[in-house]
Amino acid sequence: MIAPKLDVDAISARRRPKAIAAVWAFELAVAWVLASPWVEIVGRVVGRHPDGDRALFWEHGRLLLGDALIHHASIISALVRSTLWLLAAWAIVSLLPLGGLLAALSDRDTSLRNAAARGTALFARMAGLQGLSLVLGAFGLLLIGVVPSLLLEPRTANLLPRTALVVSLFPLVMAGGALAYLGALFDLARALVARHDATTLRAFVAVLRAPRHVGRLVAVSLPRTLASLGLLGLGAALTSPLHAILVIGLVHQVVAFARVGLRASTLARALSLSDELVSDPELSPVEAQVAT
Amino acid sequence: MPECPCRPATETLLATWTRDADASNGVRFCMAKRTRARELLESAVFVLVGVVVGVGLGARSVWPKTPSLPEAPVVTPPEKGFPEVPRTSERVADYTLFAKLDPINHVVEGHGTITLKNRSSAPLSSIRLHLYLNAFKNDRTVFRRARVSGFRGGVEGAPGLVDVKKLSWDGVDLWPKHSFVEHTGEYPQDPLSPGAPPAVGTAPSDETDVMVPLGERTLAPGESASFEIEFHDELPEISERTGYHDSFHFVGQWFPKLARLEDDGTFAAFPFHHLGEFAADFGRYDVTLDVPATFTVGATGARVEQKVEGGRRIERYQLDDVHDFAFTAWDRYVLREAREGEVAIHLLSPPGYEAAMDRELLSVAYGLRAFGARYGAYPYADLTVVHPPEGADEAGGMEYPTLITSGGPWFPEHGTHEVEGVTVHELGHQWFYGMVATHEVEWPAGDEGLNSYAELGVMQDLYGEGSAARFGDVDLSYLIFQLRGAEPDFEEPVFQPTWAFANGSSYGSRVYGATAIILETLRRTYPRFDAAIGVYARRFRFEHPTQQELFEVIAEVAGDDCAAAARAALTQPGTLDVYVDSILSEKKRPPTGYFDDGGDPSKRKKLGAGDESSEGLGYANAAWIGRKGAPIDLPIEVELRFGDGTRRREIVRFGPTATSPNKGAATWRRLDVDGPQPLVAVIVDPDLRVPMDRTRLDNFATREGHSGGAPVTRERALAWLGVLARSFGP
Numbered sequence A: 001m002i003a004p005k006l007d008v009d010a011i012s013a014r015r016r017p018k019a020i021a022a023v024w025a026f027e028l029a030v031a032w033v034l035a036s037p038w039v040e041i042v043g044r045v046v047g048r049h050p051d052g053d054r055a056l057f058w059e060h061g062r063l064l065l066g067d068a069l070i071h072h073a074s075i076i077s078a079l080v081r082s083t084l085w086l087l088a089a090w091a092i093v094s095l096l097p098l099g100g101l102l103a104a105l106s107d108r109d110t111s112l113r114n115a116a117a118r119g120t121a122l123f124a125r126m127a128g129l130q131g132l133s134l135v136l137g138a139f140g141l142l143l144i145g146v147v148p149s150l151l152l153e154p155r156t157a158n159l160l161p162r163t164a165l166v167v168s169l170f171p172l173v174m175a176g177g178a179l180a181y182l183g184a185l186f187d188l189a190r191a192l193v194a195r196h197d198a199t200t201l202r203a204f205v206a207v208l209r210a211p212r213h214v215g216r217l218v219a220v221s222l223p224r225t226l227a228s229l230g231l232l233g234l235g236a237a238l239t240s241p242l243h244a245i246l247v248i249g250l251v252h253q254v255v256a257f258a259r260v261g262l263r264a265s266t267l268a269r270a271l272s273l274s275d276e277l278v279s280d281p282e283l284s285p286v287e288a289q290v291a292t
Numbered sequence B: 001m002p003e004c005p006c007r008p009a010t011e012t013l014l015a016t017w018t019r020d021a022d023a024s025n026g027v028r029f030c031m032a033k034r035t036r037a038r039e040l041l042e043s044a045v046f047v048l049v050g051v052v053v054g055v056g057l058g059a060r061s062v063w064p065k066t067p068s069l070p071e072a073p074v075v076t077p078p079e080k081g082f083p084e085v086p087r088t089s090e091r092v093a094d095y096t097l098f099a100k101l102d103p104i105n106h107v108v109e110g111h112g113t114i115t116l117k118n119r120s121s122a123p124l125s126s127i128r129l130h131l132y133l134n135a136f137k138n139d140r141t142v143f144r145r146a147r148v149s150g151f152r153g154g155v156e157g158a159p160g161l162v163d164v165k166k167l168s169w170d171g172v173d174l175w176p177k178h179s180f181v182e183h184t185g186e187y188p189q190d191p192l193s194p195g196a197p198p199a200v201g202t203a204p205s206d207e208t209d210v211m212v213p214l215g216e217r218t219l220a221p222g223e224s225a226s227f228e229i230e231f232h233d234e235l236p237e238i239s240e241r242t243g244y245h246d247s248f249h250f251v252g253q254w255f256p257k258l259a260r261l262e263d264d265g266t267f268a269a270f271p272f273h274h275l276g277e278f279a280a281d282f283g284r285y286d287v288t289l290d291v292p293a294t295f296t297v298g299a300t301g302a303r304v305e306q307k308v309e310g311g312r313r314i315e316r317y318q319l320d321d322v323h324d325f326a327f328t329a330w331d332r333y334v335l336r337e338a339r340e341g342e343v344a345i346h347l348l349s350p351p352g353y354e355a356a357m358d359r360e361l362l363s364v365a366y367g368l369r370a371f372g373a374r375y376g377a378y379p380y381a382d383l384t385v386v387h388p389p390e391g392a393d394e395a396g397g398m399e400y401p402t403l404i405t406s407g408g409p410w411f412p413e414h415g416t417h418e419v420e421g422v423t424v425h426e427l428g429h430q431w432f433y434g435m436v437a438t439h440e441v442e443w444p445a446g447d448e449g450l451n452s453y454a455e456l457g458v459m460q461d462l463y464g465e466g467s468a469a470r471f472g473d474v475d476l477s478y479l480i481f482q483l484r485g486a487e488p489d490f491e492e493p494v495f496q497p498t499w500a501f502a503n504g505s506s507y508g509s510r511v512y513g514a515t516a517i518i519l520e521t522l523r524r525t526y527p528r529f530d531a532a533i534g535v536y537a538r539r540f541r542f543e544h545p546t547q548q549e550l551f552e553v554i555a556e557v558a559g560d561d562c563a564a565a566a567r568a569a570l571t572q573p574g575t576l577d578v579y580v581d582s583i584l585s586e587k588k589r590p591p592t593g594y595f596d597d598g599g600d601p602s603k604r605k606k607l608g609a610g611d612e613s614s615e616g617l618g619y620a621n622a623a624w625i626g627r628k629g630a631p632i633d634l635p636i637e638v639e640l641r642f643g644d645g646t647r648r649r650e651i652v653r654f655g656p657t658a659t660s661p662n663k664g665a666a667t668w669r670r671l672d673v674d675g676p677q678p679l680v681a682v683i684v685d686p687d688l689r690v691p692m693d694r695t696r697l698d699n700f701a702t703r704e705g706h707s708g709g710a711p712v713t714r715e716r717a718l719a720w721l722g723v724l725a726r727s728f729g730p
């Protein structure tokens, strides 16, 4: 199934604010679900304080927070565990909005209904790529990062601790680079699947053979990732005053929206790069389509 | 980029890629220069946003600054002022020692003179010595077989021992007559060392406590005796504060040491116990150390001589009015010298630990000011701070006279203060252990507990109430760490002997955390409490005070009420929890029912609802405040909040109070606070004057409809879990 596609020069995250907003809303809903048990528990523990949970973040509240950590440690660890399980489930479900976002960026049809349908249709292949990326990512991290780092560690005993740290971190930094490359590689594969209806395997093989395209996507995605982290830092720094909690909440959500936008921008570039890749008969995973 | 054969993209700035559909070989793409430039610009902006905003703001919010060195705290003296401190101790046990370290075989060869002055009222026919290194001799010693976990001393490396070669008095060798005091389970009521059989064959079960008869002679009261001694140490792999790790050596508890002589002529002797520390008499130490020339030395006291000859470094250290001597030698030390007032500070650390040294220096410099102001000026000329290398952590966090060991990571920790905490703690021991030399085995809280309290005070001075750990706006107070530490395994008394504690973690929680929290409670509740500790530390400088003497000083300076609370909290089992059970607030109604005027049924009146207006009657308000746990009586402040936003404070006491001890201890009190406004909320101990309260989560109550809910948590959780959702999302 191939929906009518946008011209390549019309692909742009900025032209699809509705899709970005939908993904942001999706994530907000997920966060709401994840947050609910925490809010419930905190509400029960300190909600009856006349100042509510603001008391937890006060000068004197620090002890209250400590009491909560000390006396409710088992509840907190249960909450952490359930939150992690829910996040794992979300990692799978999130492939639906991922497919939908790619479709919305690539297709002429701007309706969210179309995006949802396409997201559902793409789910299996997105899942295939996700599985591959997890396996390769873990493998890369171990092989390039963790194992060399562990092998280096005993050899650093006589170095200055700072030098030793740099030496043993070096493989992890390399692994980080490899992961960035893998991330771009799979984004390009996703684009091939969403825009050119490539199969999981063909898309994967095609991007493996197109390091130049992947490299160009990395050049686009890295600055966006950095900016996204910067926005995250901005959000983290903005936490007080407590009485302006609504305003702060709003700022945090604007940051969240912008971060989805940055991600969409990278995906848009992956989609346009996928056209270029397909045009190269040497690399294309979908010859039949290009021949016509 | 391939050559661009097609037309430049001019239609739109947003069109990055153009498509040339009529090319016969399919579709060709190229990038227009303009859009390429734009893309670069965009990327640059993104990088800038990332680095500047992210690092600048995000990191700043979790990285507190290191404070500059503050002035000494302002200390409120007691009404009669602080007493003068004595200049010298009564010198009972003097040591002149020569020690040669062989760092390859980890051996110390020692010899010298020990002089004992019989300060007791009885003639001595024998002496008791501690051979602490023998605790590491085999796995059947009291130290190794004690069923204690949850505290330091877990490392089981190569064994260590001390062999005495000679102990002579006026040319007569007394050592052949020595006997080890057996500790096969009958050791003072020790439940932790159940009757283990003698180790192997006829080997003694423990060789840390030795009795040496003086032969035909006795040592009369007031007389002194000098004993010539020779001994051979084999150091253990670092364990329980002493030993080696590669070429690093920390040499503590290394020489035969006289047990403390009591007034009645007995010796305060005991085997080396896993949780126990030491007890010794004050004296003069004159120790000459002989190590390879490539090694750097740190030691108790002041270096008075040094020379290098024959590939050996020989350094002589002297110090009066102390009760122990330890040294360290390593060929990789970095040495930094500094001064604080009259005190020369020597910092020794592994290479690359400059950041830790900075914080250690700040900690001891401020510590000298603050402890000095509160507990009397530091009387010695030197202070050495040792940061053991990685792998030798067991040597860290220990106190010897004028020599302390710190610990913690080499990098500047942001958000926590591990290095500062341990350094301040060990420095505090110069007062509580060093100068106020309580019996550390019989009364471990006497040094560790009082010192944890003193440490808490200095850490709060330095970093405010918060900032023990700071991550974003979650800012945990230093007190929380003590509170966490104080959470009991068992509700044992705080003031009891080392060997009476259930296990290592119970010992740790009661002796360190709980004492600090209880004393901090007294400080926040009674204005003169810290001054009382100040008087105690000055009056008993160079002495060996008891619990009783501590309580007497508290009563004298801070009052009987404070002393009674201290005694109750420190000497009996149990903890304290104050809480609010419930509140009541009802609009007062006019009277209803039958009312007989003058008690005469014939003059009965029936009043019904609505007969009179309830206007102006106000509210019936009450709050029930409870106390659980041990009957410890403290003035507990309660904040009452009313419907119009007004607040009022009341003091609640549960008794028994020092002034009316026979009234008994109540478990609840009701506060009746009728008035024109409804009572909407109650907070017990709003200013945190009672940190020893087990939990503050039950310290508040609100009337229906007046609770604050959890809006901050909702917002924070949405934001941070949203970040996680983003990370796991599309």
Ligand SMILES: [Zn+2]
Residues within 6 Å of the ligand: B425, B426, B429, B448, B451
């Ligand atoms: Zn200590």
